[in-house]
Amino acid sequence: MLLRLWRHWGLITLLCLPSLSPAQDDGVDVSANMAPPELPAYDQPPIPGDGYLWSPGYWAWSPDFNSYYWVPGTWVLAPQPGFLWTPGYWATDGGRFFWHGGYWGPTVGFYGGVNYGFGYIGSGFVGGHWEGGHLFYNTAVINVGSAHITNVYEDRTVINNVTVDHESYNGGMGGVQAKPTAAELAAAHEHHLPPTSDQQQQIAAARSNPQLRESENHGKPPIAATPRAGAFQGSGVVAPQRVSVSSSEHAGDAAPAEAAAAAYAERAHSFAPPPERAEPVQRAEVHTAAPATSGHAASAHPASEPMHSAPAAAPRPAPVARQAPEPRPAPAPRPAAEARSAPLPRAAPAPHPGAEHNPP
Numbered sequence: 001m002l003l004r005l006w007r008h009w010g011l012i013t014l015l016c017l018p019s020l021s022p023a024q025d026d027g028v029d030v031s032a033n034m035a036p037p038e039l040p041a042y043d044q045p046p047i048p049g050d051g052y053l054w055s056p057g058y059w060a061w062s063p064d065f066n067s068y069y070w071v072p073g074t075w076v077l078a079p080q081p082g083f084l085w086t087p088g089y090w091a092t093d094g095g096r097f098f099w100h101g102g103y104w105g106p107t108v109g110f111y112g113g114v115n116y117g118f119g120y121i122g123s124g125f126v127g128g129h130w131e132g133g134h135l136f137y138n139t140a141v142i143n144v145g146s147a148h149i150t151n152v153y154e155d156r157t158v159i160n161n162v163t164v165d166h167e168s169y170n171g172g173m174g175g176v177q178a179k180p181t182a183a184e185l186a187a188a189h190e191h192h193l194p195p196t197s198d199q200q201q202q203i204a205a206a207r208s209n210p211q212l213r214e215s216e217n218h219g220k221p222p223i224a225a226t227p228r229a230g231a232f233q234g235s236g237v238v239a240p241q242r243v244s245v246s247s248s249e250h251a252g253d254a255a256p257a258e259a260a261a262a263a264y265a266e267r268a269h270s271f272a273p274p275p276e277r278a279e280p281v282q283r284a285e286v287h288t289a290a291p292a293t294s295g296h297a298a299s300a301h302p303a304s305e306p307m308h309s310a311p312a313a314a315p316r317p318a319p320v321a322r323q324a325p326e327p328r329p330a331p332a333p334r335p336a337a338e339a340r341s342a343p344l345p346r347a348a349p350a351p352h353p354g355a356e357h358n359p360p
Contacts, residue, residue, distance in 0.1 A: 030099045036169055048227060055075070055202070060207070072232070073116075079193050085125075117141075118142065121158070121159065127141050
């Protein structure tokens with residue numbers, strides 16, 4: 001009897017446990033013991049047509065090979081009109097990192113404050129909206145390309161005050177410090193739909209590609225985005241940029257070559273030595289010659305050179321030694337004063353007439 005109860009309890013326990021399937025974006029939470037790598041910067045491929053929404057790339061975790069792998073961003077169709085995609089996100093708690101799966105719903109919910117780009121600026125979605133059963137796209141952040149789409153607009157105010165970074169998780173050291181708003185908390189209780197079959201196909205294709213594993217690419221996947229789900233080869237496949245673009249809400253507003261040149265110029269400027277300062281003009285010093293008391297003329301002392309400390313980044317060339325000023329000749333001795341002759345003795349005054357001199 002006890003054995004039957006134990007087996008029955010064990011069966012119930014197994015049925016209640018969550019699935020360990022590595023297809024983590026089906027709403028199943030998984031955890032990892034290390035932080036996900038930073039998000040790569042990349043260009044968005046052109047939209048294939050009307051009705052598509054962008055599903056941004058992210059780092060997924062597979063317990064099969066104990067490594068993160070990159071799921072490239074791609075275009076997918078919404079499961080029904082009026083629904084938007086809320087991306088999944090990583091959050092740290094107690095030294096581990098937990099995945100919160102994405103979902104479709106009428107309102108974009110909380111996705112950790114992570115800036116996935118292309119309208120997902122950390123909160124909400126500014127890449128477009130539903131109106132009358134049709135999607136209207138904001139071309140300030142969505143690459144419409146040559147697709148024949150007339151329901152477009154441009155609103156750059158939504159990205160003017162956005163800080164561009166590549167943090168891939170919420171909380172902890174190095175993560176995004178964001179909390180859900182009241183509207184985002186309410187969105188979590190709305191009617192949701194799981195990722196579509198196209199999104200699941202993208203996850204499966206990424207998981208089966210060894211080159212997309214972080215253990216192989218060291219956080220730099222060779223494929224960053226695809227034009228359609230599962231299309232990992234051919235035209236439209238986007239590689240990550242070598243240089244991060246920080247001038248817009250998402251990478252892709254500047255050509256990689258121009259961004260690389262700008263970054264190189266900035267680095268060259270930061271390591272360039274400071275401009276040479278003009279040497280001060282030496283002013284002649286006036287020396288007052290002291291009277292020679294020992295028979296030697298006073299020696300002239302040239303002015304000391306100003307000392308310049310060499311910058312730590314790049315040593316400056318040694319200053320050219322300047323020639324010491326020639327000593328000024330000692331003043332010629334003055335001629336000795338001519339000796340004057342002693343004054344002649346004066347004669348005694350003559351006695352007045354009529355005055356007698358009686359001897360004693």
